[in-house]
Amino acid sequence: MIYIKPADKKELLELVAQPSFRKNNGQILAGGSDLLVKMEHFGLKTGMIVDVKSIKSLRGITKKDNVIRIGSLTTLSDILESKILSKNAPNLTQAAKNFAAIQMRNRSTIGGNICNASPAGDLIPPLYALEATLKLESQRGIRTVNIQQFFKGPGKTVLKPDELLSEISFSALPSSTFSRFYKLGQRESMAIAVVSLALNFNSENNRFKDVRIALGSVAPTVIRAKEAEKILEGTDISPEIVEKAAKIAAKECSPISDVRSSADYRRLMVLRLLPELLKIA
Numbered sequence: 073m074i075y076i077k078p079a080d081k082k083e084l085l086e087l088v089a090q091p092s093f094r095k096n097n098g099q100i101l102a103g104g105s106d107l108l109v110k111m112e113h114f115g116l117k118t119g120m121i122v123d124v125k126s127i128k129s130l131r132g133i134t135k136k137d138n139v140i141r142i143g144s145l146t147t148l149s150d151i152l153e154s155k156i157l158s159k160n161a162p163n164l165t166q167a168a169k170n171f172a173a174i175q176m177r178n179r180s181t182i183g184g185n186i187c188n189a190s191p192a193g194d195l196i197p198p199l200y201a202l203e204a205t206l207k208l209e210s211q212r213g214i215r216t217v218n219i220q221q222f223f224k225g226p227g228k229t230v231l232k233p234d235e236l237l238s239e240i241s242f243s244a245l246p247s248s249t250f251s252r253f254y255k256l257g258q259r260e261s262m263a264i265a266v267v268s269l270a271l272n273f274n275s276e277n278n279r280f281k282d283v284r285i286a287l288g289s290v291a292p293t294v295i296r297a298k299e300a301e302k303i304l305e306g307t308d309i310s311p312e313i314v315e316k317a318a319k320i321a322a323k324e325c326s327p328i329s330d331v332r333s334s335a336d337y338r339r340l341m342v343l344r345l346l347p348e349l350l351k352i353a
């Protein structure tokens with residue numbers, strides 16, 4: 073097994089561009105909390121590990137001109153402690169709060185959570201609701217993709233073998249925005265989401281405005297409940313319209329039954345939980 077620890081991003085991009093990286097089914101190691109589990113328990117074979125964890129330029133949270141940028145190696149603990157995020161993207165902070173335990177939060181990175189591409193990844197629904205942009209870098213250049221276009225299915229993304237997810241960015245939310253996250257698991261903590269919901273919306277003259285609803289663990293990738301958003305947008309806030317939107321959102325899901333839950337239960341939970349999260353009080 074070849075183990076390499078590049079000193080900086082330039083060296084990293086050189087390494088992953090080499091034919092030997094692809095030939096050895098090389099893997100980028102960030103916190104390792106998904107990768108090492110896959111190698112140990114799910115038969116992932118690799119002959120080359122590129123450990124990126126100590127590349128400082130890829131870690132940190134900044135806000136400039138109303139745009140928030142998060143380096144891909146920023147940990148869940150960094151996210152939880154960030155005042156920039158608790159003020160400008162509260163549902164991302166809430167998702168970090170619900171994430172595993174402190175040891176895991178200290179190791180796990182936002183980039184790893186995204187690149188692992190699990191429909192149950194906790195940070196992904198808030199990033200959908202924030203309409204985040206992902207910066208993908210390689211020696212060939214830089215491209216940006218909307219987070220919704222990044223995922224192709226469970227564990228599958230548009231990331232090329234020589235590409236690195238370097239940064240996640242989105243606009244800061246106004247302080248008046250209702251920004252919420254809820255994860256339903258089989259227990260309170262250390263649980264994989266049975267269903268997760270992330271919402272951002274405003275209320276103007278008692279009408280819904282800028283509604284963004286993202287749902288996790290209810291389809292092959294995290295989804296936006298766009299039809300439900302449409303029904304709510306510009307409509308007077310009332311229990312009836314919220315119930316209607318929840319029914320539509322439940323129909324937008326295509327869940328599977330697995331060890332954690334049946335598909336029917338997942339739909340039912342979307343139906344029950346969405347109205348709770350759309351409450352103004």
Ligand SMILES: Cc1cc2nc3c(=O)[nH]c(=O)nc-3n(C[C@H](O)[C@H](O)[C@H](O)COP(=O)(O)OP(=O)(O)OC[C@H]3O[C@@H](n4cnc5c(N)ncnc54)[C@H](O)[C@@H]3O)c2cc1C
Pocket residue numbers: 099100101102103104105106107108109144145170171172176179180181182183184185186187188192193194195231235236237238262263264
């Ligand atoms: C005990 C335990 C509890 C957990 N609890 C939760 C939980 O509550 N919620 C949750 O969502 N997840 C949970 N997870 C899953 C995991 O911790 C997260 O998905 C975590 O964010 C992964 O980050 P990492 O830095 O450890 O990724 P790694 O394991 O290092 O990497 C994951 C994958 O992404 C690739 N990768 C990583 N960074 C980059 C990058 N910058 N560019 C390109 N590719 C990259 C790697 O090559 C690998 O394929 C848990 C895992 C364990 C073992």
